[in-house]
Structure formats: C-alpha cells, structure tokens
Amino acid sequence: MASSLRLENITKTFGSVTVIDDVTIDIEPGRFVTLVGPSGCGKSTLLNMTASLERPTDGRILIDGRDVTMMTARQRGIAMVFQSYALYPHLTVRQNLAFPLRVQKVAKPEITKKVLQAADLMEIGHLLDRKPRELSGGQRQRVAISRAIIRPATVCLLDEPLSNLDAALRVRVRGELKLLFSRMETTTMFVTHDQSEAMTMSDSIVVLKDGKVQQQGTPLEVYRNPANEFVATFIGSPQMNVLDARIERTDEVVVHAGSIRLPLPESTLLPSGRVRLGIRPEFITAAPVSDGTPVTAKIELVEHMGNSAIVHYRFADGTSLIGLEMIDTQIGVGWEGAVYIDTQRLKFFDTATGQAI
Amino acid sequence: MIRRYSHPPREIVARIALYVAVLAVLVVVLFPIYWLVLNSLKYQRDFFTNPPVFFATQLTLDHYRGVLSNPLNRQYLWNTFVVTTVATIIATFVGTLCAYVLARIRMPFRLNGTLLVAILISRLFPPVSLAIPYYLLMRNFGLLDTRLALVIAYVGLALPFVTWLMLTFFQDLPKEIERAAMVDGCTMFQRFRWVVLPMSVTSMIVSGIFVFMGVWNELLFALTLTALRAKTVSVAISSFVGDNALDWGQMSALSVLSFMPILILALSVQRFLVRGISFGAVKG
Structure with missing residues (x-):
C-alpha cells in the first residue's frame, strides 16, 4: 500500500543562509513527483531531509499523516537511489541487494528469493556475483535501483539517478523507470535539474528556485500556464522567448516589442503599460498559419534536429527570437519573410515581480 | 618481415646513464646490508684483515x-x-x-x-x-x-x-x-x-x-x-x-x-x- 508524504512549512538554514524557505509539498499515495530546479535551488537538501539525512530547521515531515520529522530513515521506511549510486564497493551485487534485508534481519531463504526477484525485474541476474567496480555505469544504476526497490518502502527517493548515464541510455532508462514505478505504485520523489526528465516522468512537478516553491502542478499545467517568468523559461526546451514589451489600449489592444507589433483579442483584460512578453518557440513559425500574426524577420541560424528544427529569427529592430519548426524546415539561413506568431498563446509577466499576469 | 625500429644513439646513451644511476643507488642502499650479512657469516679471523675481505670464501654459522x-x-x-x-x-x-x-x-x-x-x-x-x-x-x-x-x-x-x-x-x-x-x-x-x-x-x-x-x-x-x-x-x-x-x-x-x-x-x-x-x- 502506497503512502502519502507531506512536507509542511519546511525551512532549512545553514548559519545565516536559508537554503529552504517555508516549503510545503503534498504527495498523494503512489504518485511520482519531481522536484526540479537549477543547481543550488535546494532540491537535494529537501530530498535529504525527507530521507532523514538532514534535519529541517523548522517544519514537519508527515508520512501517512504521521509526524516522522525526528525519526531515522529506518523508522521512516524510506528507500533511496543516490546520484553516485553509492553501491557498497566491497560487496558483490548479490550482497548489495541483500544488504537492506540483512539489516532488517529478514530470514536467509526470504533474502535469497527477494534478491532473485529484484534482479530479474531489473535484468541484472547475470551480474549477481560481480563487484560494483566490474560493472558499467548503466549496470551500476540498475543495481542501485534494485537495492532501493527490494524491500517495501513508504516513499522512494531518487536523487538525479540518470545524470551519470550517457544521453542515449538516459532516455531509455527514463522510460523504464517511469514504467517500473507506475507498476509498483510506490510514492516516489525524484530530484533532477533536467526539465525534460521532469516533464516526461512525473505525475506532478514542483519547480524550485532559491529554496522556494515556484509552482506545483502536472507537467502540462506547468508548461502551459507557468506561474512566473522563471518557471516559463526553466520548463521547456528550447526556452520560451521573453521580451520587454508594452501594451497599448486604443480602439484595439496591441502589444509592442521593438518592431514586433501583435494585436491581442479584444477580450484581453490586460491594462496598458510595460510587461514582459513570453512566446513559446513552437508558436513562432515561418509556415503561414491562419491564427498567426505575420511579422517580417530574417533567419540567422537553423539548428536541424532531424524531426524538427530550431530557427533563430532576427527582426527589423535587432530583436532575436527562437522558433521551433515541428517538421524539419527547408528554409535556410538568409531567408527573409513573414513569420507567424500565434497571439492566442502569448504569456505576460509583471516587469517587477515576474509573476504571470 | 617485422621491421625493427632502431633506437637513435642519443636514446641509448640516456638509457645507459639511467642504468648506471640506478646501479649506483642500489650499491649505496644494498651494500651495508650485504656487509652485515657477510659479517654474520665470516670467520673471526677475517674481520680485522687489511684490505678487508669483501668476498669471503669460507663461511660459518657459528655466530x-x-x-x-x-x-x-x-x-x-x-x-x-x-x-x-x-x-x-x-x-x-x-x-x-x-x-x-x-x-x-x-x-x-x-x-x-x-x-x-x-x-x-x-x-x-x-x-x-x-x-x-x-x-x-x-x-x-x-x-x-x-x-x-x-x-x-x-x-x-x-x-x-x-x-x-x-x-x-x-x-x-x-x-x-x-x-x-x-x-x-x-x-x-x-x-x-x-x-x-x-x-x-x-x-x-x-x-x-x-x-x-x-x-x-x-x-x-x-x-x-x-x-x-x-x-x-x-x-x-x-x-x-x-x-x-x-x-x-x-x-x-x-x-x-x-x-x-x-x-x-x-x-x-x-x-x-x-x-x-x-x-x-x-x-x-
């Protein structure tokens, strides 16, 4: 049975530095939640506090409604996969897997059975008698995950487990992990600085910056309705374009950003004045679209991705924007013409606070 | 046919110099030990000869x-x-x-x-x-x-x-x-x-x-x-x-x-x- 996890008003300070500032996160049983943010945002500290490796300065941690703040990892029943995998170098894979069970004084035959089960599940049966140093990075990672899932855990914590894998393997393991944890229905907290991992794997993501929660929600919610400029630019690849702009209300509502002039729907409630304008790259295209507003631009650079292309446009006043063509485009550097911007999908942020308007 | 690469003369000289240096160090380090072992096996009469007996022909375990x-x-x-x-x-x-x-x-x-x-x-x-x-x-x-x-x-x-x-x-x-x-x-x-x-x-x-x-x-x-x-x-x-x-x-x-x-x-x-x-x- 999966457990719920609640971090309640957690604060952590080291001396005079506040690393985590009054963070509250709720995770429902069986959900896969990702903490994502740039390095130094406090996500690992939050994870370590959940694992009882660090104590919060203030606040409570609740598992299934029970206050576990002062309890050890053992009492909390937590499992964890470390970034460096942290396998015991002097033990074989078999002994590594058996270790958590041995500590809990599980009977020998039971241990043997569980080790084989976990090894089968992660397809490492043939590696059981090797030492960690004889394994590749990917194999070590599988062992680390097996060790975490070998015993029933209330919450499983994953600390950037994919960051030491090469790019191709990372994408594969990403899918496998997602499948594994959705099948096991264990409550999982995953930490990463890679927004694409957060987007693809999670039921829900928590965006952190400077020890504060910026936004919580499903990946699509966060992507489509970012709470502020930071979230808007952090989530999504390529990044959202953000420009200084000005809204003018005369007989029509128009947003100006340099030479770019975009009419807004009349129903827009935005007041006149300065704003930050956000446009996702996929809503800027050189292909004529019915609901787009044409603006003249020149192509400076095209990054071909095979199935798509990232196009760098330069506008008359020197403003540069990044567009994403979903089908690899034939147009190349030097092309000049009308670029269509989807005005229905524009985002606006307060110039002072960065909050979405 | 395997072609052998010959070492240039300068490299050979450098190599010999290296061996000589190693040999010198070995002599300095090992000679006292050799002398000690030899002394422990020499007959009493060989101790005070001049020149000293560097290579004793007769050895004893008496000591x-x-x-x-x-x-x-x-x-x-x-x-x-x-x-x-x-x-x-x-x-x-x-x-x-x-x-x-x-x-x-x-x-x-x-x-x-x-x-x-x-x-x-x-x-x-x-x-x-x-x-x-x-x-x-x-x-x-x-x-x-x-x-x-x-x-x-x-x-x-x-x-x-x-x-x-x-x-x-x-x-x-x-x-x-x-x-x-x-x-x-x-x-x-x-x-x-x-x-x-x-x-x-x-x-x-x-x-x-x-x-x-x-x-x-x-x-x-x-x-x-x-x-x-x-x-x-x-x-x-x-x-x-x-x-x-x-x-x-x-x-x-x-x-x-x-x-x-x-x-x-x-x-x-x-x-x-x-x-x-x-x-x-x-x-x-």
Missing part, C-alpha cells in the same frame, strides 16, 4: 649458533615481537576509530581542527625530549623494565601517525556510501562494522605495516624504559658495542635475525606498501 644458544637473546627477540605486535594492533585500531570520528563528526568550536593539531604536536618534539618524561612516568607507575611500558609508549608515538593517515583516507571515502547504509537502516555501529571497516581494511593494513616497522626498530625508548626483562633486540644489538670489546660476528648475526621478520613482512605486503606511499596522491 648464529652463539647468538641463539644464549637464552637472553631469544628473550629479546620475543620481547620485540610481543611489544611490536601488541602496540601495532592497539595503535592501528584506536587510531582508526579516532580518525573516523574526526572525519565524520563535526564538533563545535572548531574542535576537530584543534584536536588534530594537538595530536600532531606530540610528533613535533624530538623523541628524546619525550623519553625523559616517559621514564619518570613509568618509574612512578612502577612499570620500568616491563613490556607494558614499551607498549604504552609506542602506542602513544604511533597514534598521531595512524590517525592522520586514516583521516585522509576517511575524508576521501565517499559519504554517499555511508548515507546509503543509513537509508538501508543501519545504526551508527552497524554502519562502521559492515560498511566502513571492510572498506578501510587495506588502509589499516598500510598504517599497521608502517607502525610495525617503526616500532620494531625503535631504540631510544627501549633503551630508556628497559633494563633486562623487557629489553628488546635493538637494545641488545647496541649493547654489543662495549668499552673494550666488540663482537662483530654475533652483533651482525643478531642484527640479521632481527631484520628478517621485517624483510619477510615487507616482501609479503609489497603491494600495500606501494599503495601506502602513494596514499592520497592517486585514488584507486
């Missing part, structure tokens, strides 16, 4: 017989063995525990650093300045001329060394492995016993070997703290140098007997020694 037939010499060898072994085990074990605590537990008021320097300070004194206080202490405790006195003194001398060596090891040991053990449910003791200790065995052996060699050959404290019953072999060797007589043969024989265990130890644990020398420089 060894003489040394070993004296029960006192056997007693000295045994004393050395007991004192060294006990002191090494205690110093290595206690030093490891001490280093682990200093590496892992952050004490208030920068106590860690202060303690580490304090531990080191005892090594900064010339040993002779410590020998006198040790003598007085042991006299007051009634421990003069006991093996216990030597063990206490040697443990005290070796602890800073072991602590510092093991400290660098523990500082390099990834913390995440211990954290994994915590998450897996280990208590602090289980963590030390099942995870840290097995990982430290090699380093402990390295420090142990260095301590063993240092203690085995120690002369100053042994000379100060013992008279007869607890006398060690190094003291016995030095006492062959008398005012009016010097038994080169027996002295050499006892010396050879006393360095044999160290030689065997050094050869059998060579790979640990090399590791110990590169300690901290290159991580394995």
